[in-house]
């Protein structure tokens with residue numbers, strides 16, 4: 295069974311947590327007085343990078359900027375599909391300056407960047423399934439941005455409403471297991487409005503459903519290459535369910551980043567050319 299899952303090599307964009315800290319609170323996980331163990335955070339992040347490289351993935355890095363402690367969460371800065379880059383416009387003023395630095399990286403790497411007109415937090419809320427985009431709204435990215443994203447990429451965008459502030463970005467409540475032939479997702483139903491839950495159940499009748507414990511452990515903030523799932527070790531039930539389906543969980547602990555409301559996927563943007 296597990297041999298039927300075929301990985302696809304990915305290109306990831308990341309940002310080293312050199313200036314990572316919790317200095318403001320823009321989601322329920324953040325406490326401005328939280329102590330972040332900076333050395334541990336760096337070690338955890340390095341472990342994620344080694345795991346990606348060991349599994350054959352390419353990693354590009356953006357230079358971190360002093361005074362932008364959340365810049366490590368590369369997923370929020372753009373969504374890239376078919377080599378087209380849709381940039382970010384952050385909800386929180388504290389994060390707005392990050393976009394320019396990511397845009398600069400994309401331009402130097404040879405990409406043109408589309409600047410959004412309304413709030414849009416990249417892959418935090420825009421998830422490419424291989425066929426269309428699932429798009430979260432409710433806390434950060436707006437419905438206007440969903441329309442703009444559809445117009446820009448020419449791929450269908452399916453809007454989903456998030457209802458629990460702990461799962462303020464779509465990528466804290468859902469991830470794609472396979473964006474190829476075996477197209478499927480894992481998600482935490484309670485994070486979504488009743489209508490959005492129904493939409494997900496119709497689109498993915500065979501989805502892997504996560505428990506509240508899995509979700510609280512940031513188990514849905516995972517990255518899958520189609521076979522290996524880079525996942526928080528605390529999401530035990532989810533990892534077991536994935537193993538049953540033939541996926542191979544690769545546990546990586548980013549506990550220090552949870553203090554900022556982030557995990558594995560938040561630290562990882564995928565460049566799809």
Ligand code: ARG
Pocket residue numbers: 320321324364367369370389417418463465466554555556557559560561
């Ligand atoms: N502190 C950051 C924020 O609230 C965390 C971002 C996490 N990123 C993600 N893709 N969910 O914006």
